[in-house]
Amino acid sequence: MPASSSARPKTLYEKIWSSHVVDQTEGHPAVLYVDLHLVHDGTYRRAFELLSERQLSVARPDLTFAVTDHCTPSGMMGSADAARMPAVVQGLIKVCSETNIKVFRPDDAEQGIVHIIGPELGLTQPGKTIICGDSHTSTHGALGALAFAVGTTEIAHCLATQCVLQTRAKTMRVRIDGDLKSGVSAKDVILALLARDGITAGTGYAIEYAGSTITRLKVDGRMTLCNMTAELGSRIGLISPDHTTLDYIAGRAYAPKGKSWDAACEKWLSLSTDDDAVFDNEVNIDAGAIAPMVTYGTTPAMGIPVTARIPNPDDLPDTASRRACAEALRYMDLRPGDPIAGKKVTTVFIGSCTNSRIEDLRAAASLLRGRKVADGTRLIVVPGSQSIKRQAESEGLHSVFRSAGALWGLPGCSLCVGMNGDIAAPGEYVASTSNRNFQGRQGPGVRTFLLSPLTAAATAVSGQIADPRPMCS
Amino acid sequence: MAVKFVTVTSKLVPFLLPNIDTDQIIPAQYVNATGSEALANALFANRRAASPDFVLNRPEMQGRSIMLCGPNFGCGSSREAAAWAIAAGGFRAMIGTTFNDTFARNCMQNCLPTVRLQQAAFDAIAAAYAADFELAATIDLKANTVSASKRGLVFPTGIDKFSAELMINGIDEFAYLLDRISLIRNFEARRVTP
Numbered sequence: 101m102p103a104s105s106s107a108r109p110k111t112l113y114e115k116i117w118s119s120h121v122v123d124q125t126e127g128h129p130a131v132l133y134v135d136l137h138l139v140h141d142g143t144y145r146r147a148f149e150l151l152s153e154r155q156l157s158v159a160r161p162d163l164t165f166a167v168t169d170h171c172t173p174s175g176m177m178g179s180a181d182a183a184r185m186p187a188v189v190q191g192l193i194k195v196c197s198e199t200n201i202k203v204f205r206p207d208d209a210e211q212g213i214v215h216i217i218g219p220e221l222g223l224t225q226p227g228k229t230i231i232c233g234d235s236h237t238s239t240h241g242a243l244g245a246l247a248f249a250v251g252t253t254e255i256a257h258c259l260a261t262q263c264v265l266q267t268r269a270k271t272m273r274v275r276i277d278g279d280l281k282s283g284v285s286a287k288d289v290i291l292a293l294l295a296r297d298g299i300t301a302g303t304g305y306a307i308e309y310a311g312s313t314i315t316r317l318k319v320d321g322r323m324t325l326c327n328m329t330a331e332l333g334s335r336i337g338l339i340s341p342d343h344t345t346l347d348y349i350a351g352r353a354y355a356p357k358g359k360s361w362d363a364a365c366e367k368w369l370s371l372s373t374d375d376d377a378v379f380d381n382e383v384n385i386d387a388g389a390i391a392p393m394v395t396y397g398t399t400p401a402m403g404i405p406v407t408a409r410i411p412n413p414d415d416l417p418d419t420a421s422r423r424a425c426a427e428a429l430r431y432m433d434l435r436p437g438d439p440i441a442g443k444k445v446t447t448v449f450i451g452s453c454t455n456s457r458i459e460d461l462r463a464a465a466s467l468l469r470g471r472k473v474a475d476g477t478r479l480i481v482v483p484g485s486q487s488i489k490r491q492a493e494s495e496g497l498h499s500v501f502r503s504a505g506a507l508w509g510l511p512g513c514s515l516c517v518g519m520n521g522d523i524a525a526p527g528e529y530v531a532s533t534s535n536r537n538f539q540g541r542q543g544p545g546v547r548t549f550l551l552s553p554l555t556a557a558a559t560a561v562s563g564q565i566a567d568p569r570p571m572c573s
Numbered sequence: 574m575a576v577k578f579v580t581v582t583s584k585l586v587p588f589l590l591p592n593i594d595t596d597q598i599i600p601a602q603y604v605n606a607t608g609s610e611a612l613a614n615a616l617f618a619n620r621r622a623a624s625p626d627f628v629l630n631r632p633e634m635q636g637r638s639i640m641l642c643g644p645n646f647g648c649g650s651s652r653e654a655a656a657w658a659i660a661a662g663g664f665r666a667m668i669g670t671t672f673n674d675t676f677a678r679n680c681m682q683n684c685l686p687t688v689r690l691q692q693a694a695f696d697a698i699a700a701a702y703a704a705d706f707e708l709a710a711t712i713d714l715k716a717n718t719v720s721a722s723k724r725g726l727v728f729p730t731g732i733d734k735f736s737a738e739l740m741i742n743g744i745d746e747f748a749y750l751l752d753r754i755s756l757i758r759n760f761e762a763r764r765v766t767p
Contacts, residue, residue, distance in 0.1 A: 122760040128735050188605050235651040251653035251679035261750045300645050399592050424591050519601045538596040540619040
């Protein structure tokens with residue numbers, strides 16, 4: 101290969117992609133090798149049936165890890181009976197034991213939401229290709245991995261061959277510069293980006309986040325950004341590995357140790373996007389201009405600053421968005437022109453793979469300390485993993501939540517998706533730190549406001565959508 | 574993929590709002606439903622329960638097997654149960670402008686083509702449908718066309734050749750990957766991991 105070609109500056113995505121292509125026939129998708137396959141209780145079942153039907157076995161159980169999270173009881177709401185393991189959870193445990201796949205059960209010390217425990221255990225590493233049958237697999241890209249969602253048939257493909265067929269994505273860089281204002285978090289950044297650019301802005305792209313805001317952002321916040329990259333229509337969020345990445349991974353259970361750690365660090369840092377690499381698309385966002393965000397509608401892009409008024413569909417530029425906005429406001433039973441702040445909520449949920457990490461719980465607790473959840477409102481806090489739960493309890497955060505009147509649940513997806521039975525009542529307004537406000541997402545007829553953990557805490561205290569900034573000392 | 578797809582002709586069922594997500598197509602509580610009756614009942618279950626006017630509740634829509642979809646159809650959750658429910662509900666194909674990537678791949682694995690038309694072509698078919706709710710369309714993967722012939726509308730399907738070939742021949746990606754298993758094992762043996 102000529103020197104000029106190999107020296108061409110490359111993006112992180114291109115580097116990981118090209119080192120994992122097993123076979124690429126002209127006009128066909130690439131056969132892409134998978135370094136880590138994460139399996140959960142929500143989408144596994146048919147995949148293992150497909151293997152049995154074809155009399156195939158699991159090729160690399162050592163590269164496959166399973167966890168129960170979607171259907172796992174939280175010990176409250178609709179899944180109050182934590183001792184009763186749903187059949188689908190038992191089924192996952194059984195099939196994993198039959199196929200020699202390591203599975204984290206509801207009562208295991210390492211259990212938690214799949215996108216939380218991957219990074220937490222050090223399984224998620226820069227440069228790896230990672231798949232999971234869940235759209236928020238993009239989360240793992242925060243550590244510089246090429247991670248994307250697949251369907252159940254592709255889970256079966258990977259179980260049998262350790263590969264999936266993929267078409268190479270275009271690349272986009274979202275450059276975020278400036279200082280986040282007090283009371284503003286990564287969640288507000290992604291909601292602001294969605295509100296500005298819409299839910300198909302990322303379709304067909306692998307999105308890399310860069311810029312001074314990202315450099316200063318902790319890994320927890322980076323994961324929130326990459327997580328909701330799925331809401332932009334993209335399957336892949338990425339952040340180039342840096343020393344923040346290495347510090348996060350160091351010492352974790354599955355992280356390389358000793359001499360291989362040093363070698364890994366050198367390799368990982370070299371994966372970062374080269375200075376002059378060219379992206380197919382570039383957008384910028386000014387972090388300093390972002391306020392706490394809340395969604396008013398039924399897509400994550402229907403968001404406004406907490407101080408703003410609900411838009412009027414008639415003001416929108418085209419027929420399709422006018423219809424979509426009017427339909428959303430009808431479902432939400434909200435009036436154009438009303439301020440979003442002050443809208444009553446009966447449930448507040450702090451949890452999900454978007455916002456249930458320790459930094460999220462610390463932010464919420466900082467506002468709740470010495471305050472009470474408003475009468476007529478319930479606050480539900482579900483830590484993302486057993487490890488986060490232990491950490492939070494060692495810091496006394498659970499006491500802050502409980503003293504404020506909150507429920508403190510067992511780790512899992514819970515009310516984000518309601519597959520374990522944790523759903524709200526029809527017509528109810530829920531303020532949620534999760535990722536989707538789709539019709540019926542948190543139960544039939546349930547109306548969801550998406551917001552950050554801090555804004556959720558302020559909302560819980562007020563019993564209505566509230567700006568957290570006046571409450572922060 | 575046991576089924577093959579060559580051509581399908583059907584009247585259309587319209588889902589024209591943009592961004593219809595997979596939580597609406599199959600609500601989470603039904604994702605682990607098994608059997609085609611349970612999956613068919615799960616298709617748009619919340620929407621059907623909430624409104625007697627919902628398109629799938631209308632008697633004249635029964636038996637139709639092509640969906641006419643608004644942009645970004647199938648966004649959100651990657652649940653393949655959305656494709657299973659659509660197939661169980663008697664649908665064989667979708668016509669739209671854009672589909673969510675993961676959703677479209679899941680549909681392809683189940684031999685459900687997601688026809689991607691240019692905006693003007695889609696608008697022409699949508700206008701023809703608005704003028705005549707009995708309008709039938711034909712999707713022909715071999716000829717790579719979608720047509721509403723009485724109206725003289727014929728457009729390319731926008732489906733890539735590779736996916737079209739798999740669906741036409743009823744071959745699946747499993748077979749494609751298994752054909753390359755020795756390449757995969759060789760690649761694996763050469764891999765250096767940190």
